[in-house]
Amino acid sequence: MKWLLLFVIVVATVLADMLQSYEMKRSGAQRVDARGVARLLRMIVSRRYLLLSIFCMAVSFFAFMALLQIAPLSFAVPASASTFILETLLARFVLHERVGKRRAAGAILVFSGVLLLAR
């Protein structure tokens, strides 16, 4: 059950972030003033991928809550942080972002830090 929940969390988180990033890249740079926020809210209801992304975030959130009921935080946090590495890879190959050595090394350092911090 623990591993099944972790699988659900990882798949849902990765899907949510990839869809959100893809849709926000397409939309162009958004503003963060009142009108910008209103536009972001309208985008959520009018763009299928963003809606799906938020659904995936909700699935991930509730699966994480369920995982915390059967596994300690020291397992749940680092295990779900593995999405850092997975998403950096997918950002390179699916979203065509340029992930150089420095960015890749930085992502690995952050992931290692999260592992230590959750002990």
Added chain:
Amino acid sequence: MLGNRPVHSRHSPVTRIHTFLLLLAVVLFNALGNLSLAWGMRHVSPMALNPVDYIRAMANPYVAIGIVLLICWLLARMALLSWADLSFVLPLTGVGYILAAVFGNWFLGETVTPAHWIGTILIFAGTAMVGSTNQRTSTGVGR
């Protein structure tokens, strides 16, 4: 579709300082939202994985504030992802794990071990490395 205009420039027109300020907002909204939610959940009766229980929990003011903060987090993160790469934003939000540990120490009295300090240093080193790269390298539209 609403506002479906492609990005013409390969690079974000937003300055780096704006990006880091919004990133700070994203990290703070998330950490404070989670803290408020966790605090509120401690004061509602224990619940099963039942949607009605979750809706009842929202009546708790801390849970409600937590949800509002997490909505702000979502909107700020959407704007941030319209400015910068996912592979840029994601490691930088790792700073949030440090904040969560600090809040855990302040509010829950959790002890800080040497491993936590090393973890914190690694996260800062990693974010510094990622933060020094170009924030926008792809428009996600074609290649």
